[in-house]
Amino acid sequence: MIFKSRFPDIEIPKIGVYQYITSNPSGIDDEKLIFVDAITNKKLPFGEFKRDTKRFAAGLIHKVGFKRGDVLAIFSLNHLDYSTVVFGAIAAGGKVTPINPSYKVNEFTHQLKDSDASVIIVNPLLLSIAIEGAAAANFPKTKIFLFGEEEINGIQPFWSFISDQEIIPVEFTPEEAKSTTAYLCYSSGTTGKNKGVETTHTNIVSNLAQLSAFEKGFTNQTSLIGFLPFFHMYGLIFLIHLVILKGASCVILPKFELELFCRVIQDYKVNLATVVPPVVLLLVKNPIAKKYDLSSLQLAISAAAPLSKELSNDFTKIHKIPIKQAYGLTETSPITHLAMTDNIVDGSIGILLPNVECKIVSVDGQELGYNEPGEFYVRGPNGYLNNKVATDMCIDKDGWFHTGDIGFADPQVAPAELESVLIIHPLIDDAAVVGVYSNDGVTEYPAAFVVLKTNIIQSDQIKEEIKEFVSQRVADHKRLRGGVYFIDQIPKSPSGKILRRLLRDRVKHMYISKL
Structure with a gap:
């Protein structure tokens, strides 16, 4: 390959x-x-x-x-x-x-x-x-x-x-x-x-x-x-x-x-x-x-x-x-x-x-x-x-x-690719993707931070729906195995660039097991 x-x-x-x-x-x-x-x-x-x-x-x-x-x-x-x-x-x-x-x-x-x-x-x-x-x-x-x-x-x-x-x-x-x-x-x-x-x-x-x-x-x-x-x-x-x-x-x-x-x-x-x-x-x-x-x-x-x-x-x-x-x-x-x-x-x-x-x-x-x-x-x-x-x-x-x-080669996943999939979900208003390190996998998995549309109640069921929504549209190695996290607002610079480091800091102490 x-x-x-x-x-x-x-x-x-x-x-x-x-x-x-x-x-x-x-x-x-x-x-x-x-x-x-x-x-x-x-x-x-x-x-x-x-x-x-x-x-x-x-x-x-x-x-x-x-x-x-x-x-x-x-x-x-x-x-x-x-x-x-x-x-x-x-x-x-x-x-x-x-x-x-x-x-x-x-x-x-x-x-x-x-x-x-x-x-x-x-x-x-x-x-x-x-x-x-x-x-x-x-x-x-x-x-x-x-x-x-x-x-x-x-x-x-x-x-x-x-x-x-x-x-x-x-x-x-x-x-x-x-x-x-x-x-x-x-x-x-x-x-x-x-x-x-x-x-x-x-x-x-x-x-x-x-x-x-x-x-x-x-x-x-x-x-x-x-x-x-x-x-x-x-x-x-x-x-x-x-x-x-x-x-x-x-x-x-x-x-x-x-x-x-x-x-x-x-x-x-x-x-x-x-x-x-x-x-x-x-x-x-x-x-x-x-x-x-x-x-x-x-x-x-x-x-x-x-x-x-x-x-x-x-x-x-x-x-x-x-x-x-x-x-x-x-x-x-x-x-x-x-x-x-x-x-x-x-x-x-x-x-x-x-x-x-x-x-x-x-x-x-x-x-x-x-x-x-x-x-x-x-x-x-x-x-x-x-x-x-x-x-x-x-x-x-x-x-x-x-x-x-x-x-060995880790699957290379471009965050923008997954973000473009997430934002077409009917319940999502905005999204950002970062890598989350997994001790079990000895690699990073994609994790999504999502802002739900107004009046949508956060739940584990919606997280699973979002994971499945993405899984149906991307290759296996791009699945959101790092998890889905709700957030009120995606942190961005004045020019609109996603501040991914702030998002990584939120999960840097979380070690994701095989999902």
Whole structure:
């Protein structure tokens, strides 16, 4: 059984990454601050970003000898100029391979050789590893450059080759965008050494378009905290690409430190935090978090590891901040699912993004249905470099990526669909549907809050009539197994949006048995 997103497919722009992220759909001014360094308070506005990337690209081509299709390696902690280097290389028609700054010499050397990088941009703190690793790979020292503005031991900063002229960024035809690699991010896969995952321009543009369509709260007014490592696809997508595309802003931390993290949120009024479960745990348990005002946060998004229901609930209860969970892999460019706010259950990976399909497959290769555990396969508009065997093992002939993760598919029920059925019932004046967690089912069931018409007396008989009315009009998994609840008025925002969280709060302590 193939599961599809509840959201309609969207049209994917058939252009390169650079053209897409600088398309400025929000119409921001060139003066809009995109990146801010949390340590130095140095700032990078949108206009300077565009200018610097095109000058960096010109310098790469004319002074360093970088050619279309060449690979640039970045070996650094998060840095204000990380985006300039990334998109300068992309503008020059090249590929980027971000290297984990925690790598030792042998790991660095492996990625450098495997990716066939021709230029290295390195953080000064990591220079000794880069020099030793480059020597082991017979990589010329003259092609190593530094972040920052100072020369160290004969190694020049990359600003030394920045051109006074701006190039016109390389553009791609729709077919070229689909087939041309933009990033070589390295993933452990399932076995052996880390493998280079080839991510094309279309892969990245697709995921950005999907996230834009799904996450409407991410706008040019969004302010993020950028501590997730930029070398990782999670940080690369959310904190660099999506920030620029949306004209948002990101306050950059070189790495995670709890007190600095909290102080930055407080001082810069950050309103969205992309996090990982260990950080959520610290925010719940560590007393340092209580010293700071985190009230500017409007949303947290957790990914990279499963977030438990208990930890999610504790976080929301303590900080009064809703949290979502995202699921993906480097190989899926990366996000395929997002769990809706206040809807996380243990191990849930949420709702499929637009244009993404999923199926659950048993050990013997049989496609499974709802609530039948097996391996997740995903397919969408989103191989391993130099490793055909590994690629063939994880991507089959029909384009399904075998994630290696085990789980099952809950029936996806759109509240609006059930609400449209309820409001045609002759006794109902208004209705809203939410999910209610069931301990027995280890999932959520649809529950209906209904406003009866004037002079209709509430009764258990009417509840059963409403359940039966819906059951006759929808598939079995959409039945109101979470129950029917009477309410005097459906809570709504001034714009008419149903405030489902208030309804969930009314039943969050009720554990529904099999009905």
